[in-house]
Amino acid sequence: MEFIKSNIWLILIVINYVLALSGVITILLKKVNPTKTLSYIIALLVFPFVGLIVYYLFGQEYRKTKIFSRKNVLNQSITKKIQEGLELETTKIEEVDDLLDEKSKLIPLLYNSEKSKLTINNDVKIIKDGDKKFELLFEDIKNAKHHIHLEYFIIKDNKIGLELFDLLCEKASEGVKVRIVIDDVGSSISKKTKRRVEECGIEMHSFMPVLFSGSTGKMNYRDHRKIAVIDGVIGYLGGINISDTYVNANNELYWRDTHLRIVGEAVKPLQILFLTSFDFAFGDEIEVEKEFFPKHDCKENVPLQIAASGPDTDWSNIMEAIFVAITNASDYIYITTPYFIPNDEIVTALQVAARSNIDVKLIVPKTSDSWIAEYATNSYLERLLEAGVEVYQYCKGFVHAKTIVVDDTFSTIGTANMDYRSFNINFEVNALIYHKDTSLEMKQLFNDDLQDCEQLDMDRWVKRSKRVKLIEAVARLMAPLL
Incomplete structure (x- = not known):
C-alpha cells in the first residue's frame, strides 16, 4: 500500500498509456479516415487522461454495427406500399428530364439510392428566419386534424418552446395525436415541462439518452435533424430549432437561418424518417397507420428528393x-x-x-x-x-x-x-x-x-x-x- 501511495501518479500514467495504446491499435485496425485516425492518436498519446475521455465520448465507431435499426417501420406493409409508390416509373423518366433540363443527371444517385427517391408533385416555401418559421408552423399545428410529428435536435422550454408546448397540449386535448423525438444532448427541457407534456397525453422520447453508465460514443451520433410533419401532408425541415435563440424579435444578435415548408409527395419520405426515429427512441415497435400517408391535392411540380444520412446509411x-x-x-x-x-x-x-x-x-x-x-x-x-x-x-x-x-x-x-x-x-x-x-x-x-x-x-x-x-x-x- 505504501508503494501504491507513493507512486500513485506513476501507476495512473502507466494505466493511462496501456489503455491509450489499446485504443490506438483499435483505431489503426479500423482503417478509417487518416486525418481522424491521426487526431485520435495524438489525443490519446499527447494528452494523458483527457485523451482517453475524448476517445471514450467521441471516438467509437458505430456505422457498421447499425445501432439505428430501421426494420420495424420499413418492414410494415403500409410503409412498403408507400415506398413502392414513390418509385419513378421508367415511362416517367423523360418527364423528369424535361423538368430538370440539362441538369437531369446532376445527381446520378437519384435512381439508385433506396433511401433517396425523387418526388415530383410538391410545392415549397423558403423561410429565411425563425420568426416566419414559427408563425407558419404554429398555424399549421393549429389546423392539424389527425397527428403532429416533431423531431428536433434542440427543443428548449424557454418562451417559444413553452408557446409550442401550450399549443401541442391544446391539440392533444382535441384528440390529435402528438409525437415528439428530442435529442438528449441538444435539447433542454425541465422535469416540470416533461411531466406536463406527459399528462397532456403527448408521447415524447429522447433519442439515445446519455447516461454516465453507458455513454460511450453517445456524444457522437446525435439526431441533428429538424423535422415537422402535420397530418402527413405538410412537412418542414431546415436549420431552425425550437428555442428563443432563433427568434429575432427577442434577440439582440440577429440570427440568419433558412428553413423549408413542403406540401406534397416529398412529405411521405419525410414522414418515414420521423417514424424510424420515433420507433428507435420509443424502444418498441410503432404501428404505422394509413392516415400517416394520406392523399394530397398538390398540383405543383417541384422535383424534390429527401436525402438522409447517418450511422444507419451505408453511404454518406x-x-x-x-x-x-x-x-x-x-x-x-x-x-x-x-x-x-x-x-x-x-x-x-x-x-x-x-x-x-x-x-x-x-x-x-x-x-x-x-x-x-x-x-x-x-x-x-x-x-x-x-x-x-x-x-x-x-x-x-x-x-x-x-x-x-x-x-x-x-x-x-x-x-x-x-x-x-x-x-x-x-x-x-x-x-x-x-x-x-x-x-x-x-x-x-x-x-x-x-x-x-x-x-x-x-x-x-x-x-x-x-x-x-x-x-x-x-x-x-x-x-x-x-
Missing part, C-alpha cells in the same frame, strides 16, 4: 450529393454554412471548380458561436482563396443557414453543415430541389446576404499573425473531434 448520401452537385456545376456554386470544416474531397472539388472559371462563392460567419469551430473554419479559407473562391464573412449577426444553389437549377436546404460531423457522424436530412424558380429565389437570398458580408482579401488574409495561424492549425487538427 448528403455529402456525396453535394460533391456531385459541385463537380457537375458549369456556371456558379453559392454555399452558405455556419461551420466549414470539410473533407479533402469537398475542398478539392471547390478548388477545381473555381480554377475552371466557375463562380464559386462561400458565406461563413465572421464570428461563430464556437471559437474552436471558427478557427478550424478559418484554417481552410486560404486554400480556397488561392484557387479563386470568393469567401465572405457574414457580419450582421450569426448565419446558421445550411444552403447551396448551383446553376439556377439545383438547390439544397437542410440540417447538414459542411463539416465532418454532419457528413459522417450525426443523423441529418436535406431537401435536394431541382427547380429553376426555387434556385433563382435561393440565388437572390444569397445575393441579399452578401450585402451584410465582408469579402476576404487574399493579401490581407495571408498576413494573419503566426499565433492565429498556429491556433487555426491546432483547431483544424481537432476538426474530426468537433
Whole structure:
C-alpha cells in the first residue's frame, strides 16, 4: 500500500498509456479516415487522461454495427406500399428530364439510392428566419386534424418552446395525436415541462439518452435533424430549432437561418424518417397507420428528393450529393454554412471548380458561436482563396443557414453543415430541389446576404499573425473531434 501511495501518479500514467495504446491499435485496425485516425492518436498519446475521455465520448465507431435499426417501420406493409409508390416509373423518366433540363443527371444517385427517391408533385416555401418559421408552423399545428410529428435536435422550454408546448397540449386535448423525438444532448427541457407534456397525453422520447453508465460514443451520433410533419401532408425541415435563440424579435444578435415548408409527395419520405426515429427512441415497435400517408391535392411540380444520412446509411448520401452537385456545376456554386470544416474531397472539388472559371462563392460567419469551430473554419479559407473562391464573412449577426444553389437549377436546404460531423457522424436530412424558380429565389437570398458580408482579401488574409495561424492549425487538427 505504501508503494501504491507513493507512486500513485506513476501507476495512473502507466494505466493511462496501456489503455491509450489499446485504443490506438483499435483505431489503426479500423482503417478509417487518416486525418481522424491521426487526431485520435495524438489525443490519446499527447494528452494523458483527457485523451482517453475524448476517445471514450467521441471516438467509437458505430456505422457498421447499425445501432439505428430501421426494420420495424420499413418492414410494415403500409410503409412498403408507400415506398413502392414513390418509385419513378421508367415511362416517367423523360418527364423528369424535361423538368430538370440539362441538369437531369446532376445527381446520378437519384435512381439508385433506396433511401433517396425523387418526388415530383410538391410545392415549397423558403423561410429565411425563425420568426416566419414559427408563425407558419404554429398555424399549421393549429389546423392539424389527425397527428403532429416533431423531431428536433434542440427543443428548449424557454418562451417559444413553452408557446409550442401550450399549443401541442391544446391539440392533444382535441384528440390529435402528438409525437415528439428530442435529442438528449441538444435539447433542454425541465422535469416540470416533461411531466406536463406527459399528462397532456403527448408521447415524447429522447433519442439515445446519455447516461454516465453507458455513454460511450453517445456524444457522437446525435439526431441533428429538424423535422415537422402535420397530418402527413405538410412537412418542414431546415436549420431552425425550437428555442428563443432563433427568434429575432427577442434577440439582440440577429440570427440568419433558412428553413423549408413542403406540401406534397416529398412529405411521405419525410414522414418515414420521423417514424424510424420515433420507433428507435420509443424502444418498441410503432404501428404505422394509413392516415400517416394520406392523399394530397398538390398540383405543383417541384422535383424534390429527401436525402438522409447517418450511422444507419451505408453511404454518406448528403455529402456525396453535394460533391456531385459541385463537380457537375458549369456556371456558379453559392454555399452558405455556419461551420466549414470539410473533407479533402469537398475542398478539392471547390478548388477545381473555381480554377475552371466557375463562380464559386462561400458565406461563413465572421464570428461563430464556437471559437474552436471558427478557427478550424478559418484554417481552410486560404486554400480556397488561392484557387479563386470568393469567401465572405457574414457580419450582421450569426448565419446558421445550411444552403447551396448551383446553376439556377439545383438547390439544397437542410440540417447538414459542411463539416465532418454532419457528413459522417450525426443523423441529418436535406431537401435536394431541382427547380429553376426555387434556385433563382435561393440565388437572390444569397445575393441579399452578401450585402451584410465582408469579402476576404487574399493579401490581407495571408498576413494573419503566426499565433492565429498556429491556433487555426491546432483547431483544424481537432476538426474530426468537433
